[in-house]
Amino acid sequence: MQLHDFLGQVQHRAQMPDIDAALRASRATLETLAERLNGNEPAQLGAQLPRELREFLQRETAGSGERFDSSEFLKRVSEREGIDLPVAVYHARTVIEVLREAVSAGEINDVLAQLPDDYKRIFEAGTSGSMPSH
Template sequence: MQYDEFIGEVQHRAQLDSREAALSATRATLETLSERIQPGEAENLGAQLPGEIGRHLEKVDDVDRFDFQEFVGRVTEREGLGEKDREDAVYRAMVVVEVVDEAVTEGAIDDIKEQLPDDYDDLFDLQEAEQTAGPDPG
């Protein structure tokens, strides 16, 4: 998947009004995720994404053990959103993870999910719904 396609998918699926908003959501989600997962896993995932996207996963050398609510707070803050917009930030992060899952090798997102506690399950809801739905019969 190329950079323009990736950002376009995030913008479309999250119903954002600009590519800049899609890039902001992508950057905020991936930079925050990179703080929470093992650096090697972050780099492996980033290497499978377009360079402009993957670089957001390569900024951290240490793992910071924070829960999902802290993850959401960090994403919200990085996007420049207010506290009242936390649900929107969660949804956009879910969309970013879904698009990442489609852009990388099969199972790469599962490797990331295995590193996170159960309270992060909501982050993977869209991605899992796609996997269980299977191909469109229409």
């Protein structure tokens, strides 16, 4: 998937006003995910993404395996994106939905294998329906 396709899907599904909003949401979500993952997993995930998105997975904190639950993940995405938590939750769900389509199922399974079970609600919610609570 090319960068403009990825961001276009995020923008369309989340009904964002412009591509810059989709880029901000993608950056906030991917950088936060990279902090939570261990070792080389962010690089392996990024290898299947366009270079511009791959860079978000390669920050200095990437692969640190910092331990935080899905609620903290969403709070950090909100802070990074600079928007209210409920909107950030929907944006993160959208970015992850597009991410799941952009990379192999095996890679998504590798990512999920490193995350506590409470992250599955974010990965499975997508853009339709409600997200189950913990």
